Amino acid sequence: MSTQNRKDIIKQGGIWAFIAVELAFFSIAGNYLSVSEKAFMDFDNMLLLLKQSAPIGIIALGMTIIMINGNIDLSVGAIFALSAIMLLDSMTWPFMQALGDWAIPLAWGFALLTGVVLGAINGLIVWKTGVDAFIVTLGSMLGFRGLVFMYNGEQPTSHLNWTLVDFAEAQFLGLHTATWFLLGTALILWILMTRTVHGRNAHAIGNNRDAAVNAGIRVGPHFMWNFMLIGFLAALSAVVFYSESGSVNPNDGMLYELWAITAVVLGGTKLAGGYGSIISTLGGVIAIQLLRKGLGHIGADTQTVNLVIGLILIAVLFLDRQLNRKGQEELKI
Amino acid sequence: MKMNMKVALACTTAMLGTAAAAQTVTIGITQNNVGVDSYQTTYERAFIAAAEANPDVNAVVLDAGGDVARQIAQMEDLIQQEVDAIIIWPTNGEAVIPAVRKAHQAGIPVIVTNSNIAEQGFDFVASFSGPDNITQGSRSAEIMCDKFKDMGIENEARVVQISGQPGYTTAIERQKGFDDRLPEVCPNVTLVETQPGDWNREKSQQVMEAFLVKYDDIDGVYSGDDNMGVGALNAAKAAGREGIIFVGATNFAVGYDAMAAGEYWGSIYQSPVDDAEAALKTAIDTLNGVELPFLNYFDTPKITQDNMGEFTKPVF
Numbered sequence: 001m002s003t004q005n006r007k008d009i010i011k012q013g014g015i016w017a018f019i020a021v022e023l024a025f026f027s028i029a030g031n032y033l034s035v036s037e038k039a040f041m042d043f044d045n046m047l048l049l050l051k052q053s054a055p056i057g058i059i060a061l062g063m064t065i066i067m068i069n070g071n072i073d074l075s076v077g078a079i080f081a082l083s084a085i086m087l088l089d090s091m092t093w094p095f096m097q098a099l100g101d102w103a104i105p106l107a108w109g110f111a112l113l114t115g116v117v118l119g120a121i122n123g124l125i126v127w128k129t130g131v132d133a134f135i136v137t138l139g140s141m142l143g144f145r146g147l148v149f150m151y152n153g154e155q156p157t158s159h160l161n162w163t164l165v166d167f168a169e170a171q172f173l174g175l176h177t178a179t180w181f182l183l184g185t186a187l188i189l190w191i192l193m194t195r196t197v198h199g200r201n202a203h204a205i206g207n208n209r210d211a212a213v214n215a216g217i218r219v220g221p222h223f224m225w226n227f228m229l230i231g232f233l234a235a236l237s238a239v240v241f242y243s244e245s246g247s248v249n250p251n252d253g254m255l256y257e258l259w260a261i262t263a264v265v266l267g268g269t270k271l272a273g274g275y276g277s278i279i280s281t282l283g284g285v286i287a288i289q290l291l292r293k294g295l296g297h298i299g300a301d302t303q304t305v306n307l308v309i310g311l312i313l314i315a316v317l318f319l320d321r322q323l324n325r326k327g328q329e330e331l332k333i
Numbered sequence: 334m335k336m337n338m339k340v341a342l343a344c345t346t347a348m349l350g351t352a353a354a355a356q357t358v359t360i361g362i363t364q365n366n367v368g369v370d371s372y373q374t375t376y377e378r379a380f381i382a383a384a385e386a387n388p389d390v391n392a393v394v395l396d397a398g399g400d401v402a403r404q405i406a407q408m409e410d411l412i413q414q415e416v417d418a419i420i421i422w423p424t425n426g427e428a429v430i431p432a433v434r435k436a437h438q439a440g441i442p443v444i445v446t447n448s449n450i451a452e453q454g455f456d457f458v459a460s461f462s463g464p465d466n467i468t469q470g471s472r473s474a475e476i477m478c479d480k481f482k483d484m485g486i487e488n489e490a491r492v493v494q495i496s497g498q499p500g501y502t503t504a505i506e507r508q509k510g511f512d513d514r515l516p517e518v519c520p521n522v523t524l525v526e527t528q529p530g531d532w533n534r535e536k537s538q539q540v541m542e543a544f545l546v547k548y549d550d551i552d553g554v555y556s557g558d559d560n561m562g563v564g565a566l567n568a569a570k571a572a573g574r575e576g577i578i579f580v581g582a583t584n585f586a587v588g589y590d591a592m593a594a595g596e597y598w599g600s601i602y603q604s605p606v607d608d609a610e611a612a613l614k615t616a617i618d619t620l621n622g623v624e625l626p627f628l629n630y631f632d633t634p635k636i637t638q639d640n641m642g643e644f645t646k647p648v649f
Contacts, residue, residue, distance in 0.1 A: 034414075035359055035391040035392075035393055038413070038414055038415060042413070044413060045410075045413050048409055048410070048413055051409075052406040052409065055402050153499060154498060154499055154531075155499065156425055156426075156427060156428070158427040158428075158451075160427060160430060160431075160453055165431045165434075168431075169431065169435070241402060244405075244431055245401065245405060245428040245429070245430075245431055245432070246427055246428065246430065246431070247401075247425050247426075247427035247428035247430075248428070249401060249424070249425050249428070251399075252400075252401060252402075289406075292403070292406070293406070293410060296395055296407065296410060297410070297414075299393065299394070301367070301394070301395075301396055303368070
C-alpha cells in the first residue's frame, strides 16, 4: 500500500518537478542566451504564462475526463473554430446589432450552445452505435471542419468589438480574464472528478467498462454528458480567446486536439483510461506553454520547440510505463 | 500618414545607411509561417543576416507557425521583454489588431511587414513595410499590354486571369491593380474571365485546362504569382496551345527558368531579401525618428525575357 502511495506521489508530482526544472533551466540559460534584459521568472511573465495557457488548457482539462473514460475526442479543434465563428458572426446579425453591447452575452450563449450541440452529436453517436470514440470523433473532426469552411469559404470571419477586447484584456486581482476562466474551469472539474458520483463513475468506466455496466452505471448517457461537457469547454476556450482577437481563420484550432492530448498525457493520465488528474493536466498545459515561451526566450525557433515537446512526450510515456507496469508488457522477441 | 517620396526611395535602396546612433536596439519579429514556402524561409534567413550585419541591432526572431494564438502570445512576450520595436508578419490581418494595440499602448512601435493588417488597426501601427501589390498588378498589365503592342494584337487580344487565394489582401490588390490598369493602357483588350488558383500550381493548372476548353482564343494569361503562372503554362503546353503570353507576379525560380526557356513572358521581381531588409530598415528608421510614409513600399521592378539578365535567379 505504501509503495502504491509513493508511486502516486511520483506520478502526480512528476509534472511539477518537471516545471521546476524548466523554470530553473530557462532562468539560467536566459542569462546567457536571451537578448532581453528581463529575467525569465519575472512575475508578470508568469502571469502571462497562465493567460497564454488558457486556450489549449481549458480544452485539455475537459480532455482529461474523456480520457479517464477511456475515450478520446479529436474534434475539439474543429468545435473550437465553429464556436468562434458563431461568436463573431452572430454579433453582426441585424437583431444582435440592435442590442448594442447586450449582444455580447447573447453571442457567448450562442457560441457555448454550438459547442454543446456538437459535443452532443459526438456523444449520441458513441452511445447509440457503440463505435469507438476515436473513429467517431475522427469523422466529426473532418465533418465539423468542413462546416467551418462551408460557412465562409476560405475567408476569415471577423468582428472586432472593443468592449469585448477590453473585457478580455482586463486584469482582476492581477490575473487576466483568460486565467480566471482557466483556473475556474480547473476548480469546477476537480470538484466534479473527486467529489461527485459522476467523477467516480468516470474512473470506474475507464478502469473496467464491463464491471461498470454490471455495477449498474449507465455508460451511454455518461459518455454523452462528458462529450457535451468537452464540447462546452472547447466553445468556452473559443469564447475566451476570440473575445480578445476578433477574427477566425478557417484553419484555426487545427492540431489543438493533439496539443490537448499531449498536455493530458504529460500530466500522467493513463491512455487506456481509469486514472488521471485534473490538477496534473493543468501542470501539463503549463509545462507545454513554458517550453514554448522559454525556448522562444532563449532564441530557439518553432521547429525546435515542437521537436523538444515531442521528445519529452515520448520520455514521459516511457516513464509512465516503467511506473505503471514495470515493463511487464515489454516486447519479448 | 505623410507621403514623403524621397524617404521612400532612400529606404528601398540602402539598408545600412542611416542607422547611425551607436545605441544598441532590440527588435523583435514574429513571422507568419516560416517553412511553409521558400519565400518565407528566405525572408527569415535574410532578416537574420541583415540583423547580424548591423552591430547596433539585437534581433529576437520568432515564428508563429501560422497559428494566430501563438502569434498573439509572441507579441505579448515581446512586449513583456520590453523590446524597442516589434515587426509583425500577420497570420490574420484582423485577429492581431488587439495585440498590436497592446504594443502601441506599451509605447513600442509596431512595423507590419509584407502584408498589412486591416484598416481598424492602422492607428496602432508605426509603419507598413512591404510590396505595393496594386502597383504590381498594374505593372503586370503594362507588361502584357506592351507585349501585345509588339505583336500588333492590342486591338483584339483576349486575356484570362488566375487570381490568388480569395480573402488574401495580396490577391485582392493585385487583381484590382491589373483590372484597373489594363483598360487604361490597352482599352481594346478583353479580360474574359477571372478564376482563383489559390496560390497553388496544380489548382491553377486545372483552372487553365478549363479555360482552354471553354475559350478557343486566348492570347494572354495573367496569374497572381509565378507559381500559378507555371501551372497555367503546363496546362497550355499539355493542350498544345502555343503563342499565349504568360505574365505573372512574384518571380519564382520556376518562372525565371520558364522565361529563360522562352515559354513565359514576364513577371514582377519581388525579392524576399529586399522585403526583409526593408522591414528591418523601417524599424531602425522609426526608432531613429526618421519621418517615414505610413505605407513604406520597397520597389518591385518589372522583369521580362528582355531584361531578365539584370536580375539574379530567385532562390525560391
